[in-house]
Amino acid sequence: GENVEQHPSTLSVQEGDSAVIKCTYSDSASNYFPWYKQELGKRPQLIIDIRSNVGEKKDQRIAVTLNKTAKHFSLHITETQPGDSAVYFCAADSGGYNKLIFGAGTRLAVHP
Amino acid sequence: EAQVTQNPRYLITVTGKKLTVTCSQNMNHEYMSWYRQDPGLGLRQIYYSMNVEVTDKGDVPEGYKVSRKEKRNFPLILESPSPNQTSLYFCASSSLQGGTGELFFGEGSRLTVL
Secondary structure (H helix, E strand, O other): OOOEEEEOOEEEEEOOOOEEEEEEEOOOOOOEEEEEEEOOOOOOEEEEEEEOOOOEEEEOOEEEEEEOOOOEEEEEEOOOOHHHOEEEEEEEEOOOOOOEEEOOOEEEEEEO | OOOEEEEOOEEEEOOOOOEEEEEEEOOOOOEEEEEEEEOOOEEEEEEEEEEOOEEEEOOOOOOOEEOOOOOOEOOEEEOOOOHHHOEEEEEEEEOOHHHOOOOEEOOOEEEEEO
16 A cells, blocks of 8 residues: 655754755555645644646745656745744555555744 | 534543544535544544445544444544544545545544543
């Protein structure tokens, strides 16, 4: 079955710097790769997603890149702000098994 | 307002005492799912449902039951809770099947089993 590994587990940056979180997946049949943000004490919420027919997607300060050959995808946050501090989860669909498999999460801290 | 509602939000119980966590969505979504969140393990799927009367196991179904008698409701049942089921539980729904679209999560239910 699908396995998703996420790195790093914690990330600390200064406000204004960029942050990059990387994920690898095992199932070559996976086609959908979302990223969720979970603020402290809150529910996870989708911030961006990408499907396998594109290599990159951007939404203001957030971008996701996908390399299907290498089976990895990354979240890029530019000009970080304290409000970006949260736990970020990557995920991949299970290639037809009706599941979304999540990574273990990255705790991002943005310091003023 | 479109939402997924879970109850209770917090619960402390004892080993073996049956409990039910309710989940209801008002978005007419066919796909619903339960996850548990544990430190360092991310979100792990317990059970999911693709439509009324259609349910299937996720990755960690042991010790749990679900039912889907109505489209909007997807309760999670712990017949005989044990301490290893202490966790934060999230219900989620989606308009697309198989986790291939945005998941809308409830606010979470923090369960402690003593």
